[in-house]
Amino acid sequence: xxxxxxxxxxxxxxxxxxxxxxxxxxELHATARAWxxxxxxxxxxETALADVxxxxxxxxxxxxxxxxxxxxxxxxxxxxxxxxLAKRISVGxxxxxxxxxxxxxxxxxxxxxxxxxxxxxxxxxxxxxxPYFELLAVTPAPASRWSHIASEFRRLRRAExxxxxxxxxxxxxxxxxxxxxxxxxxxxxxxxxxxxxxxxHDAPVLRSVLAAQQPLLATADEADLSLRLAxxxxxxxPELDIYLLSDRRVEKLAGDPRAAxxxxxxxxxxxxLELHLSVLEGIKARYETPFFDNLKLYAQRPIATFHALxxxxxxxxxxxxxxxxxxxxxxxxxxxxxxxxxxxxxxxxLEPTGNIKRAQEMAARAFGADHVFFVTNGTxxxxxxxxxxxxxxxxxxxxxxxxxxxxxxxxxxxxAQPFYVEAFPMVEFSMYxxxxxxxxxxxxxxxxxxxxxxxxxxxDLTNCTFDGHIYNTRRVMEECLAIKPDLIFLWDExxxxxxxxxxxxxxxxxxxxxxxxxxxxxTPDAIAEHERQLAELGATPSLxxxxxxxxxxxxxxxxxxxxxxxxxxxxxxxxxxxxxVLVRDVDFHRVEAQFHEAVFTHASTSPNQQLIASLxxxxxxxxxxxxxxxxxxxxxxxxxxxxxxxxxxxxxxxSIVGADGMVPAEYRRSGFVDFLAPGTRWDxxxxxxxxxxxxxDPTRMTLVCGTAGFDGTSFKGLLAAQYNIQVNKTxxxxxxxxxxxxxxxxxxxxxxxxxxKISEGIETRLKHGGESERKAFTAKVQSLMKDxxxxxxxxxxxxxxxxxxxxxxxxxxxxxxxxxxxxxxQCEYVPVDGPECDHRLKDGPEMVSAxxxxxxxxxxxxxxxxxxxxxxxxxFMRKLDVKEIHGYxxxxxxKLLKVDSLSGKKSASHETxxxxxxxx
Numbered sequence: 056x057x058x059x060x061x062x063x064x065x066x067x068x069x070x071x072x073x074x075x076x077x078x079x080x081x082e083l084h085a086t087a088r089a090w091x092x093x094x095x096x097x098x099x100x101e102t103a104l105a106d107v108x109x110x111x112x113x114x115x116x117x118x119x120x121x122x123x124x125x126x127x128x129x130x131x132x133x134x135x136x137x138x139x140l141a142k143r144i145s146v147g148x149x150x151x152x153x154x155x156x157x158x159x160x161x162x163x164x165x166x167x168x169x170x171x172x173x174x175x176x177x178x179x180x181x182x183x184x185x186p187y188f189e190l191l192a193v194t195p196a197p198a199s200r201w202s203h204i205a206s207e208f209r210r211l212r213r214a215e216x217x218x219x220x221x222x223x224x225x226x227x228x229x230x231x232x233x234x235x236x237x238x239x240x241x242x243x244x245x246x247x248x249x250x251x252x253x254x255x256h257d258a259p260v261l262r263s264v265l266a267a268q269q270p271l272l273a274t275a276d277e278a279d280l281s282l283r284l285a286x287x288x289x290x291x292x293p294e295l296d297i298y299l300l301s302d303r304r305v306e307k308l309a310g311d312p313r314a315a316x317x318x319x320x321x322x323x324x325x326x327x328l329e330l331h332l333s334v335l336e337g338i339k340a341r342y343e344t345p346f347f348d349n350l351k352l353y354a355q356r357p358i359a360t361f362h363a364l365x366x367x368x369x370x371x372x373x374x375x376x377x378x379x380x381x382x383x384x385x386x387x388x389x390x391x392x393x394x395x396x397x398x399x400x401x402x403x404x405l406e407p408t409g410n411i412k413r414a415q416e417m418a419a420r421a422f423g424a425d426h427v428f429f430v431t432n433g434t435x436x437x438x439x440x441x442x443x444x445x446x447x448x449x450x451x452x453x454x455x456x457x458x459x460x461x462x463x464x465x466x467x468x469x470x471a472q473p474f475y476v477e478a479f480p481m482v483e484f485s486m487y488x489x490x491x492x493x494x495x496x497x498x499x500x501x502x503x504x505x506x507x508x509x510x511x512x513x514x515d516l517t518n519c520t521f522d523g524h525i526y527n528t529r530r531v532m533e534e535c536l537a538i539k540p541d542l543i544f545l546w547d548e549x550x551x552x553x554x555x556x557x558x559x560x561x562x563x564x565x566x567x568x569x570x571x572x573x574x575x576x577x578t579p580d581a582i583a584e585h586e587r588q589l590a591e592l593g594a595t596p597s598l599x600x601x602x603x604x605x606x607x608x609x610x611x612x613x614x615x616x617x618x619x620x621x622x623x624x625x626x627x628x629x630x631x632x633x634x635x636v637l638v639r640d641v642d643f644h645r646v647e648a649q650f651h652e653a654v655f656t657h658a659s660t661s662p663n664q665q666l667i668a669s670l671x672x673x674x675x676x677x678x679x680x681x682x683x684x685x686x687x688x689x690x691x692x693x694x695x696x697x698x699x700x701x702x703x704x705x706x707x708x709x710s711i712v713g714a715d716g717m718v719p720a721e722y723r724r725s726g727f728v729d730f731l732a733p734g735t736r737w738d739x740x741x742x743x744x745x746x747x748x749x750x751x752d753p754t755r756m757t758l759v760c761g762t763a764g765f766d767g768t769s770f771k772g773l774l775a776a777q778y779n780i781q782v783n784k785t786x787x788x789x790x791x792x793x794x795x796x797x798x799x800x801x802x803x804x805x806x807x808x809x810x811x812k813i814s815e816g817i818e819t820r821l822k823h824g825g826e827s828e829r830k831a832f833t834a835k836v837q838s839l840m841k842d843x844x845x846x847x848x849x850x851x852x853x854x855x856x857x858x859x860x861x862x863x864x865x866x867x868x869x870x871x872x873x874x875x876x877x878x879x880x881q882c883e884y885v886p887v888d889g890p891e892c893d894h895r896l897k898d899g900p901e902m903v904s905a906x907x908x909x910x911x912x913x914x915x916x917x918x919x920x921x922x923x924x925x926x927x928x929x930x931f932m933r934k935l936d937v938k939e940i941h942g943y944x945x946x947x948x949x950k951l952l953k954v955d956s957l958s959g960k961k962s963a964s965h966e967t968x969x970x971x972x973x974x975x
Contacts (some may be wrong), residue, residue, distance in 0.1 A: 075690075076114075076237075079107045080145040080957070087141045100129060100137070111258055113234035115189045116153040116160070119202045124162045154187035154219075185219045186342070188242030190334060192224045193231045193284065195249030201226075211331040218338050228284050229254035235288050235295070236558070239683025243296040243334045244288055248277040248303070249322055278303070279612070282313045289316050291558045293423065294678045298330060341678040345410035345417070347668040349400045354391035358399070365395040392664055394485035404429060404662045405655060412747075414671040421678045422555055423566040424619070424637040427672050428654065431662040434549040434634040435461035437620040439468060441545055441636060442515075444646060444653035445618075446471035449859070450512040451866050453498050456849045457487045457549060457915035458517045460941075463907060467873045467920070471512065472859070474498055474866040475849040478520075479719060484757065484842055485787035487911050488718065489524040489749055490516060491604050492531055498864075499538045500598055505861035505916045513543040518565065519551045521784055521914065522791060523717065523755025525560070527748050529568035529604070537606035541614040551752070552635070553688070553796065556681035559744050560752070565619035569639045576610035582974035585609045603946035616640040617907040626795055627673040627681075630666045684796035691794040692754045694803045699733050699758070704814045705807070708763035712789075714743075714751040722748040754794045761788025761839035763817060764832050767912060768937060777810045786912045787936075788839040844934035847917050847927040851904045855957035856921040872921025872952065876905035881956040887932050888946035896926050903957065905950040908932075909941040918942075924949065 083103040104125070111122060121144060128137040143159070146152070153159035192204060201224035208222040220242070225231050227250055235241060278301065285297045297316065300323030301308055309320040319333050358368065365371045369390030372382040382390065397403040402411035411429065418427040428670025430437045440463040446452055448470030454462060455476040466473050476494050478487040495514065502508050514535055519525040528546065535542050546565035554560035554567075561567040575581055588607045592600065619637040623629040640646070678682070696711045713729030727743035729735070730753055743750045760770040767785025773779040774790075781793040790805075821829055852860070852867025860866050876882055883906050885892050895902050902924035907916045910932075917928055932943075943949065 076107075076110060077149055079103070079110070080141075083107055083146045084138075084141050087134075087138040091138040094765070097129075097132075104129060110237060112225070112230070113223060113238050114240070115205070115223050115548060116147065118160065118205065118221075121160070121162060122130050125920075153438075155184055166546045169283070176328060185217060186338075186679075187240070188220045188338060189238065189240045190220050190222045191231060191234050191238075191241045191244045192222045192247070193228075193244065193250050194224050194226060194247045195251070196224070196226070196247075196710060198226060207327070208331070208522055211328060216335055217342075217923050218335055220334070223333050223753075227251040227252075227254050227285075228280065230256075231284055232291070239680065239686060241292075241295065242338055242679065243298065245257055245330060245334070246281050246284060248299075248301045249456070250280075250283050250284075254281065256669065263466040277301075278308055278311075280807045281807040282311065284319075285317055286313065292682055293561075294341070294421065294556075294682070296334065296632045298333060300326070300330065307468045308438055310675075335691075341421075342675060343417070344668070344671040344718060345413040346402065347671045347675075349402075349410045350392050350664055350668050353394070353400045354388055356399075358394075358480040360394070364393060364395040364397045366390060367395070369393075389665065392668075394664060401664070404431065404667060405658055405660065406651075410458075411667065414667075414674070418635060418670070418674045419637070419838040421674050422635070422637050423570055424620075424639050425636040426643065428636040428638070429667055430634040430636060430658065431632060431666045432545070432634075432657075433632045434620050434622040437458070437636045437655045438462055438545070438547060439465040440464060440650075440653040440657050441474045441618050441620065441657060442513075443469050444473070444650040445543055445545075446512045448870070449510065451502065451507070451510045452515050453495060453511065454515045455490050455517055457520075458515065459549070460907060460909060460916060462515055462545075462547065463869070463916060463919060467870050470870045472863060473869055473919075474502070474511075477848050479522075479722075480846045481717070482843055482846055483840070484712075484759075484789050485846065486522055487520075487846065487915065488522070489518075489520055489526055489918060490723070492527070492534060492748060495531065496534060496538065496602055496606075497598075499535060499729070501602060501864050502861065503538065504598075505864055507861050507864065508539055511539060511542065513545055515547070517547045517549075519548070519554075519752045519755070521550065521755075522664040522757060523752035525551075525563045525744075525750050525752055527750075528563055528565055529571050530748070532568060532572060532615075533608050536608040536613045536615075540608060540612040543616040544618065546617070546619045548619050549622035549634075550625050550793075552623055553626035553677075553685050553754075554752075556677055556685045557689070560685075563744060563750070564616045565617050566637055567637055569615055569617040572613075573615055574612065576615075609615060612808060614641055616642055623670055623673050628669070628676050628796070630663075630669040633666050633670045633673070635670065681796075688796050688798060689753050691798045691803055692756055692792075692802065693730055694891040695792065695794070698803065699810065700731070700809070702811065704818065705810045708814045708817055709810055710759045710762065712759060712793075717751050717757065718747070718749045724748070756792040757786075757789050758782075758792050759789050762833040762836055763813065764839070766839055766936065773813075774809070779806075780806060780809060784914060787843060844931045845927065846913075847918075847925070847931045848936055849926065850923050850925045852921045853901065853923050853952075853957060854902075855952075867921055869920055872903075873906070874917075875952055875957075876920065876950065881953055883945040883951050883953050884944075884949065887929060887943075889948070892929060892948075896924075896929060901954040902949065903954060907942045908949070910935055910937050910943075911939040911941070912937060918949075921952075924951070 083106075086095055086099045090097055090100050108122070111117065117125075125137065125140050125144070128140060139163075141950070147159045159261070190208065192203075192208070194204060195203070196204060204224045205222045208220075212219065223241070225234055229252070231244070231250075233243070281299055281301075285299065288295055288297060296318045299308065299314065299317045299320045301320065302323050305322045307312060314320060318337055320331060321333075340384045348392050350637060360367045366500070367390065368381055369387055370634060372378055372390060373387070394401060400410075402409040403885035404411055407415065415427045415429055418429075419425060430440070438459065442452075442465030444463065446466075446469050450471040451474050452466060452471050454466070454475055455478060457478050463473070469665050476490045476498055478490045480487055498509045499508065499511065502511055514531075516526060516531070518528060532544055535544075544565065548564060550552070551564065562571060585607045588604070592604065596604075617639045621637065623635050623637045624631050624633040643650075670896045699705055699709055699711050713732070714723070715728045723743065725739075725746045727739055727747065727750070730740060760767060763770075765773070766787060767790050771782055771785050771790050772783060783793050785791070795883065817832075821832060849865070851865055852872075856868040856872050857866075859868065885895065885902060892902075904918040904922045904924055906920055909916045917931060
């Protein structure tokens with residue numbers, strides 16, 4: 056990401072810290088080998104060592120002592136000694152072997168295995184293995200004493216400690232912030248009063264970011280500076296335990312409201328062992344998995360089962376000569392942990408009172424929510440639960456037309472009326488982006504002008520979209536609340552749950568933005584900002600004025616009601632269909648009963664125990680190592696982007712679309728172009744995340760394959776069938792790659808080698824195929840990349856389903872239309888490609904869809920029940936070349952509601968809504 060050598064050496068060049076650190080050590084090892092072999096210069100070694108030196112201050116290993124020995128060997132021209140130690144440190148960092156092998160910390164020569172000789176930790180670790188983390192100690196002590204401080208913490212270790220840690224002393228606020236960002240192994244922070252403000256090193260980028268975010272770098276007394284640092288660290292990594300040690304009036308400091316984020320305030324002179332025990336206790340509090348721990352204990356008990364679950368305990372499997380192989384494949388514990396009981400150490404998912412309840416409370420803490428509900432049948436169910444619980448017949452929901460089908464079906468079940476809003480189109484890729492805020496505001500203001508704002512209950516949006524478009528969630532909620540202060544927000548973050556563990560992405564999550572709005576509403580300036588804007592707008596601002604203004608809500612009036620659904624299994628280590636509903640709703644106590652009714656309606660009475668346990672464990676993993684895992688996923692994505700777009704052969708036929716190609720310039724006011732654009736630094740990305748209306752999730756990569764002559768579906772099949780590479784969704788001319796916490800750099804290497812092989816195959820074919828082959832290839836690319844169909848917008852509901860709608864607003868009764876199709880005599884079929892379809896479009900009668908029609912790709916409903924079919928939609932369907940279209944039978948045609956059966960139609964939900972309007 057750096058554009059100059061100077062920047063690459065800066066302590067705040069940490070957008071790709073972990074892999075960058077590995078690369079720097081590999082480079083040092085390589086230059087040392089060349090120097091020792093007589094083909095390299097010592098100056099190259101000095102430069103490489105200086106490149107790793109500063110960043111290593113923020114890691115416990117190799118530590119001050121080993122780095123000193125390494126420098127001594129360089130000064131003494133000990134080529135062989137320097138090479139041996141550099142190699143050992145490099146191998147130790149890459150493998151992580153230092154975390155469980157004390158010999159790695161010794162300065163003497165050791166015979167250690169190469170990286171390729173090591174098994175993954177879970178396959179090779181001894182029974183005495185203890186998880187390792189690092190403690191950041193922010194201290195006023197001089198650097199000459201830091202080695203002593205680290206050894207003092209080491210002396211506090213006891214054999215009975217469940218975890219093991221090393222201390223990393225730093226001497227300033229800036230260094231503490233840098234360490235928290237670059238070192239994912241840091242699990243806790245001890246802040247000793249009296250530390251310095253500025254780093255000993257140059258950190259211009261960091262200072263500009265801190266100055267823009269909050270006055271962290273302003274002069275303050277020791278106590279205030281310590282609390283500011285704690286707040287700054289929590290903003291970056293909210294999972295960290297922070298301990299504040301003072302030699303002054305600790306009881307007064309502990310009573311400061313700003314100290315609520317600190318786990319414990321201590322008198323530093325007398326509590327070294329107490330700090331050690333507190334640090335371990337804090338890690339244990341995150342390590343605990345109440346349901347998983349109890350499930351393991353349950354599996355160890357000798358239990359006779361007399362309930363309807365024959366597979367429990369595994370006897371029917373392991374005693375069978377016919378299905379014993381299933382038991383051998385899955386292992387005994389899977390069956391020992393199976394039960395339909397909710398007693399004996401287990402709990403009920405429907406009405407948890409024990410360890411599931413505790414596990415959900417711990418998940419709420421981890422995700423920054425007030426409540427969390429585990430769901431074992433996917434986020435499709437989570438979305439329907441929320442919609443059923445919060446909206447009723449006659450309510451209006453402002454809904455992205457291109458959202459997941461579960462939202463549409465949720466409105467069918469609840470009877471609420473969708474007010475569809477359109478995302479900006481990306482016709483060249485046959486996909487949609489996200490819904491502009493101006494469109495959402497106009498929907499609310501139009502409803503207000505119609506006198507129907509009281510009917511609007513919810514704004515329901517997908518964040519981030521399948522293709523990586525992230526909303527400015529805080530701005531969306533603030534401006535909508537400025538129009539209607541009690542709006543409920545449902546953010547479908549099925550693919551974005553991991554974002555909680557990235558300081559770059561967290562503010563754009565529903566829970567992250569809700570926390571920021573809540574904090575803003577409590578500031579003294581919030582009311583003044585709102586009233587100042589009211590005065591500027593005047594008594595009767597025009598529609599255009601309101602649309603052009605960034606509206607500020609009244610902090611006294613808003614009711615912050617935010618729901619977020621996460622497909623935990625899509626981005627964390629949970630078993631498939633594991634999902635969570637996150638709640639931050641000031642009025643939840645008013646809807647809690649009906650929320651539980653929705654849970655009873657949709658949740659299975661026989662949930663899978665292993666799935667619940669995996670949700671518990673996924674939370675534990677993310678709280679303890681999620682920051683580093685997400686950082687690695689981002690780095691993997693950046694590596695893929697860089698290699699594909701810069702490769703001299705691959706880039707001829709494939710490309711990954713940059714942020715500038717995925718987000719129109721009007722929504723990127725920061726001017727951000729792409730993650731790897733020349734001169735781009737990590738703070739440019741942060742500015743885009745903070746300011747732009749939409750930004751792009753770096754882990755989502757739209758790989759254009761149309762330029763290689765492949766449509767998305769065919770290319771996806773090719774990768775899976777011939778190269779064992781699986782990808783997510785497809786479009787007409789692209790496939791979506793997604794990096795996650797599971798990916799490694801070896802995965803990147805495989806992908807690049809496969810793309811190169813395919814590209815070389817195209818080159819060979821074009822070279823030897825003659826003019827006819829080249830013409831055919833050009834025509835195929837033209838068809839895929841240029842001759843793309845226009846995307847159809849939502850047309851409108853038939854008037855039969857709009858008798859309760861406004862004069863100018865497009866909401867409609869989707870429920871009545873959906874269930875109207877249950878009566879076969881009211882339905883008809885019209886082939887899309889037949890002459891009757893053209894005749895009906897031209898002369899009528901209108902064609903009204905009887906069901907959802909969802910082609911894959913693009914994966915959104917191009918028709919919903921009750922929608923009038925238009926020429927735009929038919930043209931799109933005729934140009935589709937996909938095999939999978941849900942809700943459409945090619946042999947019979949479109950399923951339609953007969954128009955003559957709709958005349959004079961009124962539904963109970965219409966009448967309910969009209970009565971509500973009259974009453975209001």
